Amino acid sequence: MVSDKVNTKSKIQDVAEGFIIKGGYDSFSFRDIAEAVGIKSASVHYHYPTKGDLVAAVMARYISHFSSQLPDPLSVELNPIEMLHGFIDGFKVKVVDQGNMSLCTMLTWNKSVLPDVVCEELASFYNIILDWLIKIFMRLDSVNDEKAQLQANQLFACLHGASILAQGTNNANCFDQAVAYWRMTYPLTA
């Protein structure tokens, strides 16, 4: 059945995404995935010939899902401050509450062994987020493009660094401290 095929494919992607988030590209094998899905490793190869193909598919799905979930930064009905806080809080949920890293953050660490396609998708993902943040900051401060770009880079770097710090020190408190500047500079109840 066609629907079975689709289910298996997405199951494989689900499982692979879980593995990548927890330990990166090298942390799982085709057999690990097969076992979790309930098929044999050869069947995983049937759907995704190489590991690179599999990771590329997972990446593409993740980016597309992530992008579609980002609210329109230019929508007049949406409050840019609330969107900013939503972005920060979303990051925190993943990193602190669920103890995971962003899929793309994890894969950035494995760039040297990833297929070129995946590396390009990685770069495009980062740029999607930066562009979104730039639009938010343009609305928040009504500043020029350059300063908004600066702020976007700073916030994004801060969030990633906060993740490492929280993981490295085993201290979730580090995350909030590292992010405090942005929460204070753009308070929710303005």
Place this chain on the structure above:
Amino acid sequence: MVSDKVNTKSKIQDVAEGFIIKGGYDSFSFRDIAEAVGIKSASVHYHYPTKGDLVAAVMARYISHFSSQLPDPLSVELNPIEMLHGFIDGFKVKVVDQGNMSLCTMLTWNKSVLPDVVCEELASFYNIILDWLIKIFMRLDSVNDEKAQLQANQLFACLHGASILAQGTNNANCFDQAVAYWRMTYPLTA
């Protein structure tokens, strides 16, 4: 000879450190190290029975070296602003100019497969740096301990995030942008 032993041991550590910096814990094997050093893999096991032992040794050496290179943050002869810039610039040299990540940053990504000893050393490393930064910020702003801690977390997170951003986007400019706030807030020529 004793000196031979020492040389081989430190050579092994040198090579291992290089591998970790470039690709993390999973990116190299005992055979890779043996080849680079010019011995056989069994001889690497002689010096460091397990991979965990080897990485623990590399970590310990790195932390000790890093700590001893940090200037005394409380020395009255040293300018805290210059020390801060030195810290930031040192980070940039590694990440942007040499294209590497900090050893500990890399290993944080492999925490799930690392021996507990290494994880503890990781946490201690982060705390050493945070403590150092806290002392610097205490001198810079003469503020209370809490605010200095906040700033230390923020700068440290910023630096790590800037590294990821620079690597992920293949755009070295991101690093400077992400770090710009700190360079402007504490300018060298005050």
Place this chain on the structure above:
DNA sequence: TATTATCTATCTAGTGATAGGTATTTTATT
């Protein structure tokens, strides 16, 4: 002689990947 540092040779377990077979379901042809 004992210790140190290295070697050769090998083990077990795991890796990504492929060949070839088998049902099952779709599609095309009669």
Place this chain on the structure above:
DNA sequence: AATAAAATACCTATCACTAGATAGATAATA
């Protein structure tokens, strides 16, 4: 509608290779 052909999704079995690790021999040093 019945049948042939083809595509789909899985399987078993296996390949070549690499991983970390160990046993036991050997040479050099103390």
